[in-house]
Amino acid sequence: MFKKMTAGVMALTLGASLLAGCSSDGADDGKVTLELFSNKSESIETYKGLIKEFEAENPDIKIKLDAPPEAETVLKTRLTKNDLPDIMSIAGNATYGELGRAGVLEDFSGTDLAKTVQPSYIDMINRLVGPESEGTFGLPYATNANAVIYNKAKFEEHGLEVPATWDEFIASLEKVKAAGDTPIYFTLKDAWTGMIAWNSLGANVAGEDFSEKKNAGETSFMEKYDEVADKMATLVQYGHKGNMGVAYGDGNNAFAGGKSVFYLQGNWAIPEILKANPDMELGVFPMPVTNDPAENKLVSGVDVLLAVSESTEHKEEAMKFAEFMMNKETAQKYIDEQKAFSAIEGVYQEDPVFEGIKANFENGTITSFPDHYYPAGMGAENLVQEFLIKKDKEKFLKKMDSEWEKVQNR
Amino acid sequence: MKKKNSVFLIITIPAFLLFFIFHSFPALQGIFYSFTDWKGYGDWNFVGLKNYLNVFKDERAGDAYLFTFKFAIVATILVNIISLLVAIGLNSKIKFHKTLRAIYFLPYILSILIVGFIFNFIFAHFLPQIGDAFGWEFLTRNILGNPDLAWIGIVIVAVWQAVSFNTILYLAGLVTISEDLYEAASIDGAGVWTKFWKITFPLIAPFFTINMVLSLKNFLMVFDQIVALTGGGPGKSTESISLLIYRGGFEGGEFAYQSANAVIYFIVIIVFSVIQLKFLNKREVEN
Numbered sequence: 001m002f003k004k005m006t007a008g009v010m011a012l013t014l015g016a017s018l019l020a021g022c023s024s025d026g027a028d029d030g031k032v033t034l035e036l037f038s039n040k041s042e043s044i045e046t047y048k049g050l051i052k053e054f055e056a057e058n059p060d061i062k063i064k065l066d067a068p069p070e071a072e073t074v075l076k077t078r079l080t081k082n083d084l085p086d087i088m089s090i091a092g093n094a095t096y097g098e099l100g101r102a103g104v105l106e107d108f109s110g111t112d113l114a115k116t117v118q119p120s121y122i123d124m125i126n127r128l129v130g131p132e133s134e135g136t137f138g139l140p141y142a143t144n145a146n147a148v149i150y151n152k153a154k155f156e157e158h159g160l161e162v163p164a165t166w167d168e169f170i171a172s173l174e175k176v177k178a179a180g181d182t183p184i185y186f187t188l189k190d191a192w193t194g195m196i197a198w199n200s201l202g203a204n205v206a207g208e209d210f211s212e213k214k215n216a217g218e219t220s221f222m223e224k225y226d227e228v229a230d231k232m233a234t235l236v237q238y239g240h241k242g243n244m245g246v247a248y249g250d251g252n253n254a255f256a257g258g259k260s261v262f263y264l265q266g267n268w269a270i271p272e273i274l275k276a277n278p279d280m281e282l283g284v285f286p287m288p289v290t291n292d293p294a295e296n297k298l299v300s301g302v303d304v305l306l307a308v309s310e311s312t313e314h315k316e317e318a319m320k321f322a323e324f325m326m327n328k329e330t331a332q333k334y335i336d337e338q339k340a341f342s343a344i345e346g347v348y349q350e351d352p353v354f355e356g357i358k359a360n361f362e363n364g365t366i367t368s369f370p371d372h373y374y375p376a377g378m379g380a381e382n383l384v385q386e387f388l389i390k391k392d393k394e395k396f397l398k399k400m401d402s403e404w405e406k407v408q409n410r
Numbered sequence: 411m412k413k414k415n416s417v418f419l420i421i422t423i424p425a426f427l428l429f430f431i432f433h434s435f436p437a438l439q440g441i442f443y444s445f446t447d448w449k450g451y452g453d454w455n456f457v458g459l460k461n462y463l464n465v466f467k468d469e470r471a472g473d474a475y476l477f478t479f480k481f482a483i484v485a486t487i488l489v490n491i492i493s494l495l496v497a498i499g500l501n502s503k504i505k506f507h508k509t510l511r512a513i514y515f516l517p518y519i520l521s522i523l524i525v526g527f528i529f530n531f532i533f534a535h536f537l538p539q540i541g542d543a544f545g546w547e548f549l550t551r552n553i554l555g556n557p558d559l560a561w562i563g564i565v566i567v568a569v570w571q572a573v574s575f576n577t578i579l580y581l582a583g584l585v586t587i588s589e590d591l592y593e594a595a596s597i598d599g600a601g602v603w604t605k606f607w608k609i610t611f612p613l614i615a616p617f618f619t620i621n622m623v624l625s626l627k628n629f630l631m632v633f634d635q636i637v638a639l640t641g642g643g644p645g646k647s648t649e650s651i652s653l654l655i656y657r658g659g660f661e662g663g664e665f666a667y668q669s670a671n672a673v674i675y676f677i678v679i680i681v682f683s684v685i686q687l688k689f690l691n692k693r694e695v696e697n
Binding site: 102191383 | 645
């Protein structure tokens with residue numbers, strides 16, 4: 001009997017010890033370890049440098065950077081498990097809105113840190129959370145811009161000028177095509193890269209309040225996006241042979257290698273292009289969507305915001321890191337390395353590459369990304385990608401409407 | 411007898427506990443949540459069968475089912491044909507057959523994701539370059555970027571990787587057949603083809619059954635290959651059900667809805683496996 005008991009106890013302890021194997025690691029040698037979660041592969045090196053600096057200033061804090069692929073899905077999975085990272089560096093989009101509504105993020109409203117941010121960007125992220133939860137659950141940090149990037153050498157070779165209207169833009173694409181060169185290098189194997197043109201077009205054609213109206217049932221893609229779909233289909237004609245087969249990383253290398261004149265991307269692609277070809281001369285301009293130059297706005301959004309988990313055990317240390325990131329020197333370093341723009345007052349991007357969009361930032365002809373306000377489960381980028389292959393406009397716009405409503409009604 | 415029982419209990423209880431905690435319990439939780447409107451966090455209410463009704467109305471789920479079954483059936487047939495051929499080859503008396511067996515098993519050891527990324531490179535750069543060099547128009551574009559052909563790329567990668575495991579199972583089956591049978595058949599004047607259909611194939615029937623069932627089940631749950639190769643694109647042309655459940659459940663905040671989808675899929679896989687077993691067991695030889 002006794003033997004049996006011990007054997008049973010042995011078996012149980014064995015099971016328990018196996019279970020204990022997956023407990024989290026705590027602080028080592030008196031240091032506090034914080035996890036910094038980032039959704040950008042582009043900024044890994046920059047963050048590594050900043051973390052080194054921070055750790056030198058704060059020897060008792062260690063920061064572990066985690067930048068997985070499919071980051072948003074990973075983050076949602078961890079939310080489900082109640083295992084949020086201490087600090088998050090994520091985009092100001094629908095996912096942030098959801099995290100904000102779920103009440104798992106620290107509220108920064110009224111803090112000194114939030115006051116250093118340009119108010120328009122605070123409004124932008126508050127709109128994402130919606131009226132249900134009052135508060136600012138993140139600090140807008142870096143902002144981005146959708147732009148047409150062009151290869152200056154080729155641009156001059158073809159005798160082009162920066163277009164101010166849609167017709168002029170198409171004329172320059174036509175000119176390049178007629179000369180036997182590739183006008184635009186598309187990278188549509190990665191569905192999200194199709195959303196860049198889509199957002200520029202949608203923001204300027206369908207207006208900024210489209211999503212609110214769509215949720216209220218007052219408008220639809222059928223009604224507002226007809227022209228957008230046509231213009232998308234037009235643009236794809238000026239691509240290359242393998243529009244659908246090239247991914248983003250390969251596209252950056254190809255454009256850096258002079259494979260095309262234009263490249264529809266955002267400022268975030270510029271460091272990647274320069275990595276592949278450091279001597280390249282680049283220029284940017286906002287895509288001229290309409291034929292009235294005064295109507296054409298630049299699409300810019302919150303590319304990176306810093307959020308702190310509400311339930312973290314090391315709030316004080318996490319706040320220290322947020323303060324470090326928000327100070328002007330760090331912010332300047334970040335935007336210089338990442339070729340981004342800062343959401344913090346008084347920190348400016350002075351790189352000559354951005355000559356073509358500087359004016360938009362100065363006089364405020366800026367509008368936000370339409371797709372940041374789409375319901376997250378809709379998978380709009382794959383629908384757009386499908387449309388660019390099949391070109392069945394009616395069916396596609398209907399599907400955009402029905403998918404939106406379907407996700408809303410679940 | 412008593413002593414034996416207690417030994418069994420000591421061995422099975424921890425295993426059962428571990429299995430229950432990490433497998434059965436989450437599965438039961440999933441079934442429970444499929445009747446609610448839980449988003450993956452926050453509050454929830456019971457909604458009855460609403461999620462299940464929505465799955466049947468969901469076009470995207472329908473497309474995912476079609477793609478997954480098309481993929482799984484083609485891949486299962488290919489894998490079993492190829493691995494049976496390879497196994498027969500490796501079972502014959504050739505030089506280095508032990509080394510060759512090890513080499514053929516290598517793809518199975520590699521991580522699917524890594525293999526996917528390598529093939530991604532092959533499809534994106536290597537094959538188009540060959541196409542350009544030889545002027546073969548169909549090869550000059552990345553097939554993963556074509557919605558009608560992308561699934562073939564995934565089949566190629568999945569089959570390449572899965573053949574090794576099934577080959578091992580078939581080899582185990584071939585070893586059980588005694589040489590005497592073949593010798594007797596040779597004396598009776600049977601050719602290679604006759605030997606295969608009359609002796610080899612009937613005698614490895616149990617292995618054929620298990621291979622068919624396992625590979626169909628694995629291919630119905632295809633996930634990693636797609637993430638590494640196409641991410642469900644172009645459009646939604648290669649979105650498998652597992653991918654849809656994962657994406658919609660975590661990215662789209664449809665945790666409960668996709669749980670319902672998963673429960674339905676679980677039932678579908680069970681039904682298919684049972685039908686397969688019943689059908690294939692009938693043709694196994696009674697030893």
